[in-house]
Amino acid sequence: MTKTGRTEEDTMKKFRSAIALVIIASVAASVGIAATSRDSEPSWERALRVRSEALNERYGLGEYKREVANTAQPGWLRALMVRSDALNRKYQLGRYARQTASARTPAWLRALMVRSDALNRKYKLGKYAENPAP
Numbered sequence: 001m002t003k004t005g006r007t008e009e010d011t012m013k014k015f016r017s018a019i020a021l022v023i024i025a026s027v028a029a030s031v032g033i034a035a036t037s038r039d040s041e042p043s044w045e046r047a048l049r050v051r052s053e054a055l056n057e058r059y060g061l062g063e064y065k066r067e068v069a070n071t072a073q074p075g076w077l078r079a080l081m082v083r084s085d086a087l088n089r090k091y092q093l094g095r096y097a098r099q100t101a102s103a104r105t106p107a108w109l110r111a112l113m114v115r116s117d118a119l120n121r122k123y124k125l126g127k128y129a130e131n132p133a134p
Contacts, residue, residue: 057095060085091118 041049056062073081088094097114105113120126 091121093118 053062089096093114121128124130
């Protein structure tokens, strides 16, 4: 026995308990950190999600699904909406418009650039020419 009345065996039991407690706390902390890191989205997954959303928007899928097939509307109105949507897609207007200018560009200049691009595409000018100049 020691001076305090404890045996070496009691001291070793307490020491083992303390070590076991430290190990359990370490494991619990590691599991908590791993769970937190799972919540943060990896860059490759974020890039894949952004690409998927852009494709859904471009092709009118998912939450961007077109509302042109509403059967409660008259046939002529549905046909007009389908035609309008197809022309917007063809000439990249409305929600299909490309971002050709920065957000700091005035609206009138952005509209002019979109119009110019649509006319160039329609009449096959500039980068849309069949045989571009060298």
